[in-house]
Amino acid sequence: MQHTDADLRRYYAARAREYERIYAKPERQADLRQLETLLPHTLAGRNILELACGTGYWTQFLAQTAKNIVALDANPETLQLAAEKRLPAERVRLRAADIYALPDDLGVFDGAFAGFWWSHVPVLDQVRFLESLHRRLLPGARAVFLDNLYVEGSSTPIAHQDEAGNTYQRRRLDDGSEHLVLKNFPTEAGLRAATAAFGRNMQFFRLEFYWVFVYEHAVAT
Secondary structure (H helix, E strand, C coil): CCCCHHHHHHHHHHHHHHHHHHHHCHHHHHHHHHHHHHHHHHCCCCEEEEECCCCCCCHHHHCCCCCEEEEEECCHHHHHHHHCCCCCCCCEEEEECCHHHCCHHHCCEEEEEEECCHHHCCHHHHHHHHHHHHCCEEEEEEEEEEEECCCCCCCCCEEEECCCCCEEEEEECCCCCEEEEECCCCCHHHHHHHHCCCEEEEEEEECCCEEEEEEEECCCC
């Protein structure tokens, strides 16, 4: 089985109107309240490039303290939902873009945020993604990744693992369609190893249902 970025885009386009239900799970509310405070504090006062912003759920919290945000997604369906939120237009700009080939005209940033994106990056594409991101970051820029921990009974079970080590979940949408979706659950050691050539001053925060990984962009010498 070969997973493609196009498969993922089609899935999230179909799921757009259902997406934010995931944040209603009762057992995750304590973690979410922590994240709603932690993330804006970690990136306060920065010009942020947000990757895979989806419906803008996390954009609304980052915008409370950010200097400016350029929030990117590949899907017009999710960007439309983000546009319907009351985001401060003078500081938040929504844009469609390919995260694996971020355009030069975006400029450069001293902050980056990717919520629930790293888990959808195939293992063999991690370097390609990080290279694309770091071309848009200033020296010392702070990058923050947020994603899921696998928690039995709360997370969707793993249905398949491929030869590269990617894991997949089988998900059903309201329209009855079923999708096999790439969803990786990295270890702290794996995150540190993957970003070692790009970052310094790494920090890993483990909550009950989520992890947060923070590091600073290090310029190669």
